[in-house]
Amino acid sequence: DQQVKQNSPSLSVQEGRISILNCDYTNSMFDYFLWYKKYPAEGPTFLISISSIKDKNEDGRFTVFLNKSAKHLSLHIVPSQPGDSAVYFCAASEEDKIIFGKGTRLHILP
């Protein structure tokens, strides 16, 4: 049973607009959440994270929001750029392990 779910396999967004990627989780013991970005033929690279004691973390164009009561987090990218086209993995951490979602493929349209 998936503990971390990314229900949208793909998402297309116009360049310059906001991209919103969503993630749901089931385990209330998760205490740290991460987003990774993956280009073809490369490994995932860490993008941004948030601790369970916070509800928002911002880093440049990237903001992660955490809603613990809904067990939901989202990644906002604004403005979206062509180089943002990639697969984005949501991940959640409990102690020493990270559980990944299946990923969402983001296409930034010109």
Added chain:
Amino acid sequence: DAMVIQNPRYQVTQFGKPVTLSCSQTLNHNVMYWYQQKSSQAPKLLFHYYDKDFNNEADTPDNFQSRRPNTSFCFLDIRSPGLGDAAMYLCATSIYDSNQPQHFGDGTRLSIL
């Protein structure tokens, strides 16, 4: 640049023929992980090491073994690969702290003939 390096990037082996994938790191991280990722699936943790302490996931098949001879290197051995073992294998490292991200290599894509 400090990094995680996986060799080879592409590996082809025959059904049942043992294969070893390697991972090295210059980050001096004490935790190393091996993941299996199949197409359109989440990376699945196979096992990880805290220093030399080996931690196997409960659902990792016995066919998969690992060795970590020192801090820098970690190996994944597949004793008798089956067609279902064709996948991308990702190595990752981290500092031993639950709130630290993992750093990934670029993976080895394994094909089984």
